[in-house]
Amino acid sequence: MAYLSRLRNPETERYEHHGLNAVFGEEAAEQALQTSHWEVLESFLALSLLDQRDDVERYLEASPLSVRRVLTSWEKTRAYLSFLPTQSTPAQKELFDANLQLMIRHLRSADADERPRQAP
Template identity: 35%
Template sequence: METGRRPAEDLWRRTLSQLPTIYGRLVYLSTLRNSDSGRYEHHGLSVLFGEDQADLAMRESHLVSFREWLKLNLEQQKADLDLYLCGLPTDRRTLVESWSRLAPYRNLSPAAASDPEKMLFLEDLEILLESLKNEYASAGRRPADSRPR
C-alpha cells in the first residue's frame, strides 16, 4: 500500500495546494470528517495509504491549516475570507446573512485544537462577519445628499 510518499505530503500535493485560501482548506478538511465517528474519510488516500494513515494525515493537515489561520491577523483573515467568498456562487450578502444565522463555521475547528484556539477562531469569524455585514449594508445605502426630496 505504501507508495514512498507520506500521506500528508500526498494530500497537500494533490489537493490542499489547489485550494487558494486557508479558509477553503478548513472547509474542505472539515467536510472529510465523519460527524458520527470523528474519523476523516478520503477514498483515494485510504486506498493508497490505508484508512488509519489517511485519517492521521487529514487530522494533522486540518490542525496545521487551523493554526495557520489563527496566525493571521484580522486583516489577513478578512482578505483570505474575501478570496474564499469570491469563489462561491452565492451572493455574498445572502451568504453572510446565512452564516450569521446558521454559523456553519462552528464546525470547522479540528478536534485536536485547544479550547482557547477554538474560542479565538469563533471570535475572529464573528468579528469578520460583522465587518462584512457592515460593509454590505453601507454599500447598499445611498449617500445622504443624493436622496430624493
C-alpha cells in the same frame, strides 16, 4: 480548512478520502488529514486579522451562494465553527469564533456601505 472539514464524517468524526485511503491505508490517511486540518487552523490563527479577513473574503467569493446570504447564515447559526478540527482547544475555538464574528460584522458593514442609497 472548510475543505478538510467536509472530509470529516460528522457521524464517526473520522476523515474520509477514498484516494488517500486506497494509496496509504485508512489509518495513515486519517492521521495525515487530521494533522493537516490542525496545521491549517494553526496557520490561520497565526495570520493577522487583515490576512484572516482576506482569506475569508476569498472563501466567500468562491461560494456559489451570495456573500450576503452566507454572512446572514453564519450570523444566525455560526456554521463556520464546523470548519474547526475536532481536536481544537477551547481557546482556539473561542479565538476563531470571536474573529469570525468580527469579520462578519465588518463585511456586512462594508456590504451596506456599497449598496446604492435610495433617493428620498
